[in-house]
Amino acid sequence: MKHLSRIFTVTLVALIVAAAWSPAQAQRRRSNAKPAAASKPKQQEASAPMDKYNGLAEKLREKAQLFTVNGVKFTMIQVEGGTFTMGATPEQGGDAWDIEKPAHRVTLSSFSIGQTEVTQELWEAVMGSNPSRFEGAKLPVEYVSWNDCQVFIEKLNALTGLNFSLPTEAEWEYAARGGNKSQGYKYSGSNNLDDVAWYDGNSGRTTHDVATKRANELGIYDMSGNVWEWCQDWYGWDYYSSSPSSNPTGPASGSRRVYRGGSGLNSAGGCRVAYRSGNFAGIRYNYLGFRLAL
Numbered sequence: 001m002k003h004l005s006r007i008f009t010v011t012l013v014a015l016i017v018a019a020a021w022s023p024a025q026a027q028r029r030r031s032n033a034k035p036a037a038a039s040k041p042k043q044q045e046a047s048a049p050m051d052k053y054n055g056l057a058e059k060l061r062e063k064a065q066l067f068t069v070n071g072v073k074f075t076m077i078q079v080e081g082g083t084f085t086m087g088a089t090p091e092q093g094g095d096a097w098d099i100e101k102p103a104h105r106v107t108l109s110s111f112s113i114g115q116t117e118v119t120q121e122l123w124e125a126v127m128g129s130n131p132s133r134f135e136g137a138k139l140p141v142e143y144v145s146w147n148d149c150q151v152f153i154e155k156l157n158a159l160t161g162l163n164f165s166l167p168t169e170a171e172w173e174y175a176a177r178g179g180n181k182s183q184g185y186k187y188s189g190s191n192n193l194d195d196v197a198w199y200d201g202n203s204g205r206t207t208h209d210v211a212t213k214r215a216n217e218l219g220i221y222d223m224s225g226n227v228w229e230w231c232q233d234w235y236g237w238d239y240y241s242s243s244p245s246s247n248p249t250g251p252a253s254g255s256r257r258v259y260r261g262g263s264g265l266n267s268a269g270g271c272r273v274a275y276r277s278g279n280f281a282g283i284r285y286n287y288l289g290f291r292l293a294l
């Protein structure tokens with residue numbers, strides 16, 4: 001593979017947990033992952049992930065995987081699988097729309113999700129360019145379409161030998177709700193949106209460096225607010241009526257792709273963990289980005 005000659009490193013940290021759960025994860029959807037890269041990473045002393053607010057650093061030490069690609073570091077958080085209620089649960093209140101109904105039980109296998117939105121420095125390390133309208137290394141990349149994200153992921157996978165993707169809509173919502181550590185909040189990590197999100201009430205009409213608000217129960221940042229986040233699924237208005245209960249991946253076809261979480265341009269209702277939106281796969285705008293899954 002020609003990319004192997006390029007200068008890059010991939011480092012997994014905290015293999016204690018990874019050793020236990022990687023096989024199931026690989027079986028789930030990673031048929032073309034390179035086992036050598038995944039199972040024999042260079043081991044280093046674990047460094048605590050960013051977590052300056054809620055004291056979860058020690059617990060998260062075993063739950064974080066640190067990667068370095070072309071000199072840029074990023075962290076993936078391991079999310080243990082489980083069963084949760086997706087959609088218009090009671091704490092979503094009167095803000096919930098019909099497309100969030102019916103609330104329904106979903107069971108997910110374990111997966112990993114980005115601790116932060118994909119930053120501009122990571123995008124540039126992989127793509128060699130930066131499309132963002134608000135510029136800054138630690139700002140989330142934006143002005144990227146769903147199609148652009150697929151190109152980025154393909155290149156990242158070639159560099160790492162791994163099999164990153166966008167999260168499914170169900171994975172996104174489960175992680176936003178705190179997985180099996182969920183406290184049942186309306187927004188990702190709190191019932192007080194100012195604690196955890198950049199939205200229209202505090203953003204000043206710009207994006208903000210990732211991980212500058214408090215993390216959620218799993219140590220994941222900005223799932224509510226800052227930039228919207230593309231998911232892999234087609235956007236199905238009535239999908240919740242027929243969704244399979246195990247690892248749903250969205251409708252088989254559609255015209256739009258899902259994005260989630262609201263942004264610095266949105267009111268609080270759009271930043272709820274159950275709120276759903278989406279648009280055509282070629283659409284770009286300056287409050288629309290993504291985070292990775294693995």
Ligand SMILES: [Ca+2]
Pocket residue numbers: 117222223224225226227228229261262
């Ligand atoms: Ca976000």
